[in-house]
Amino acid sequence: MQNNHHKExxxxxxxxxxxxxxxTSIIKRYVHHNFSPNYxxxxxxxxxxxxxxxxxxxxxxxxxxIAGQERFGNMTRVYYREAMGAxxxxxxxxxxxxxxxxKWKEDLxxxxxxxxxKHVATVLLANKxxxxxxxxxxxxxxxxxxxxxxxxxxWYETSAKENINIDEAANCLVKHIMASENDxxxxxxxxxxxxxxxxxxxxxxSSCFRSQ
Amino acid sequence: MGQLTLPCFPPxxxxxxxxxxxxxxxxxxxxxxxEDRPPNLPAKSxxxxxxxxxxxxxxxxxxxxxxxKEAQRRQQQMKERFRQEEVISNATLVWxxxxxxxxxxxxxxxxxxxxxxxxLPPSVRGRIWSLAIGNELNITAELYEIxxxxxxxxxxxLSDTEDGASLAEPSVExxxxxxxxxxxxLCVFQKGGPYHNLLRNxxxxxxxxxxxxxxxxGMSSIAAVLILNMGEAEAFISFSNxxxxxxxxxxxxVDHQLMCRYFRTFQVFxxxxxxxxxxxxxxxxxxxxxxxxxxxxxLYTKPLPLDVACRVWDLYFRDGEEFLFRAALGILRLFQDVxxxxxxxxxAQFLSRPPGEELLSDRLFSCILATPLLSGNxxxxxxxxxxxxxxxxxxxxxxxxxxxxxxxxxxxxxCSC
Numbered sequence: 001m002q003n004n005h006h007k008e009x010x011x012x013x014x015x016x017x018x019x020x021x022x023x024t025s026i027i028k029r030y031v032h033h034n035f036s037p038n039y040x041x042x043x044x045x046x047x048x049x050x051x052x053x054x055x056x057x058x059x060x061x062x063x064x065x066i067a068g069q070e071r072f073g074n075m076t077r078v079y080y081r082e083a084m085g086a087x088x089x090x091x092x093x094x095x096x097x098x099x100x101x102x103k104w105k106e107d108l109x110x111x112x113x114x115x116x117x118k119h120v121a122t123v124l125l126a127n128k129x130x131x132x133x134x135x136x137x138x139x140x141x142x143x144x145x146x147x148x149x150x151x152x153x154x155w156y157e158t159s160a161k162e163n164i165n166i167d168e169a170a171n172c173l174v175k176h177i178m179a180s181e182n183d184x185x186x187x188x189x190x191x192x193x194x195x196x197x198x199x200x201x202x203x204x205x206s207s208c209f210r211s212q
Numbered sequence: 213m214g215q216l217t218l219p220c221f222p223p224x225x226x227x228x229x230x231x232x233x234x235x236x237x238x239x240x241x242x243x244x245x246x247e248d249r250p251p252n253l254p255a256k257s258x259x260x261x262x263x264x265x266x267x268x269x270x271x272x273x274x275x276x277x278x279x280x281k282e283a284q285r286r287q288q289q290m291k292e293r294f295r296q297e298e299v300i301s302n303a304t305l306v307w308x309x310x311x312x313x314x315x316x317x318x319x320x321x322x323x324x325x326x327x328x329x330x331x332l333p334p335s336v337r338g339r340i341w342s343l344a345i346g347n348e349l350n351i352t353a354e355l356y357e358i359x360x361x362x363x364x365x366x367x368x369x370l371s372d373t374e375d376g377a378s379l380a381e382p383s384v385e386x387x388x389x390x391x392x393x394x395x396x397x398l399c400v401f402q403k404g405g406p407y408h409n410l411l412r413n414x415x416x417x418x419x420x421x422x423x424x425x426x427x428x429x430g431m432s433s434i435a436a437v438l439i440l441n442m443g444e445a446e447a448f449i450s451f452s453n454x455x456x457x458x459x460x461x462x463x464x465x466v467d468h469q470l471m472c473r474y475f476r477t478f479q480v481f482x483x484x485x486x487x488x489x490x491x492x493x494x495x496x497x498x499x500x501x502x503x504x505x506x507x508x509x510x511l512y513t514k515p516l517p518l519d520v521a522c523r524v525w526d527l528y529f530r531d532g533e534e535f536l537f538r539a540a541l542g543i544l545r546l547f548q549d550v551x552x553x554x555x556x557x558x559x560a561q562f563l564s565r566p567p568g569e570e571l572l573s574d575r576l577f578s579c580i581l582a583t584p585l586l587s588g589n590x591x592x593x594x595x596x597x598x599x600x601x602x603x604x605x606x607x608x609x610x611x612x613x614x615x616x617x618x619x620x621x622x623x624x625x626x627c628s629c
Contacts, residue, residue: 019429020389038396041389041429043514044505047561062557069386069429075466075505 017089019068025160121176338442363416430509534592542580
């Protein structure tokens with residue numbers, strides 16, 4: 001077991017959603033605290049690391065910024081492996097990007113489950129909320145209900161441009177990831193081997209989550 | 213810098229008054245430092261005056277030294293620039309007078325090949341690229357016009373229908389999205405920029421010409437670089453032929469099996485040329501697709517500054533697809549020492565945009581030069597052929613799922629041994 005004084009958590013988090021919804025912008029805002037209207041299209045996958053102090057523990061978030069074009073779908077899905085949480089992003093000014101949300105969620109859930117068989121914690125981000133709320137208001141969608149029905153642990157109206165709700169959304173996700181991690185640790189019966197998503201690397205035990 | 217003892221000023225409220233009264237207006241730092249203090253303040257002691265003078269002289273001498281050094285550096289820079297300009301203008305002359313007029317017979321001459329390695333002069337780059345890419349597809353300017361008008365018809369019919377954006381063919385929306393974020397720092401492709409329509413035309417015409425491939429992210433940068441170097445129809449012809457090359461087609465169609473073959477072949481050479489880095493990457497679980505996909509699809513316009521990427525294109529058109537992977541090894545070799553001390557996410561992040569250092573082009577190309585693509589005595593094409601056989605064999609032996617086929621370290625180590 002780890003020394004509780006300096007516990008470090010390492011979580012892999014996916015950022016997915018249709019192209020151009022602002023996935024890269026959200027990550028840049030969250031990690032580098034800046035915004036540019038001109039990020040280049042993500043091809044394949046990009047990466048970022050965010051370190052948080054969380055109740056005297058260190059949380060390191062590996063953010064995997066996955067290309068939005070459907071063509072890359074089969075290719076980039078292998079990057080879902082070992083993720084502990086996800087953001088699914090849509091653009092509030094583009095209804096089509098919201099319609100794709102359920103597709104992304106189903107895809108994620110079908111490709112990725114935690115060791116205890118549950119789905120990974122996923123937060124829905126309604127991005128570009130500084131540019132209007134068309135999708136949210138016009139369709140009469142009840143977001144709370146939508147989240148419940150589709151298994152999101154929460155949703156936020158965000159703006160990478162105006163720095164709205166990004167930290168809040170991330171904190172919500174981290175909170176849920178930690179809860180599910182605890183859940184798994186407790187449900188684990190001693191002296192049994194829990195099958196993992198894949199073979200363990202370098203003898204790390206399945207409950208350590210590569211935290212060291 | 214030496215520590216200056218600052219004169220003690222009286223508290224702030226007296227200060228503004230005294231300044232007005234005394235009309236103390238130093239003309240320069242000399243005055244500030246060497247003049248006596250204002251009469252309302254206690255005078256400097258002789259010792260202090262002496263110390264201040266010394267400190268002041270030291271500072272002036274230091275500033276002069278720095279200025280001299282800076283001037284020398286600038287001069288050196290100018291000299292270097294003149295030298296480069298001369299090299300380029302000489303090279304341009306040779307290309308224009310001796311090589312280009314007899315392209316078919318002189319392109320493989322030693323002189324041409326050597327000149328080519330140094331990078332093509334911008335003024336002839338477009339012509340040489342278009343000659344080297346060729347036109348296997350026999351596309352004419354007229355054919356381009358036909359596909360362009362089809363694309364334009366599609367755009368107008370889309371903008372006529374209400375709510376066009378959501379009903380639109382995804383590629384149209386996609387192209388519009390991507391054009392706005394193509395080389396944003398150059399400010400020429402964005403809406404209102406001089407090359408905006410040109411880029412849209414070429415990509416739109418291409419999706420009409422090759423609906424089977426369609427628009428794939430990464431293409432906008434490729435077309436943009438071509439537009440920067442040649443005319444519209446010429447750029448379309450080069451673009452279509454370039455995307456039709458086996459390597460590009462494999463990646464733009466996201467053909468797993470073919471891409472994997474490239475990754476596996478690359479792994480063989482990585483292990484051979486940079487064994488320590490290969491092992492480090494393996495221990496991190498960093499498979500080459502994590503960086504190569506981006507590098508190949510963007511043809512190095514994403515990881516490298518534009519001028520360096522263009523030089524990689526020069527050599528890609530000289531040597532063929534194996535140069536793309538040799539360039540990858542060159543980048544890894546150049547940054548090997550830092551990469552060896554990084555974890556997975558840092559390596560992946562680093563490789564998506566390595567730092568644009570001074571003289572990056574020269575340093576990178578000497579690393580590429582030091583990395584001949586040889587495994588034992590096998591060349592790229594031979595190794596590629598062999599890895600293909602391994603895949604076919606192992607596939608027939610035990611049905612591998614498409615995901616597994618992907619270059620995961622486990623699969624790799626089991627296969628490449």
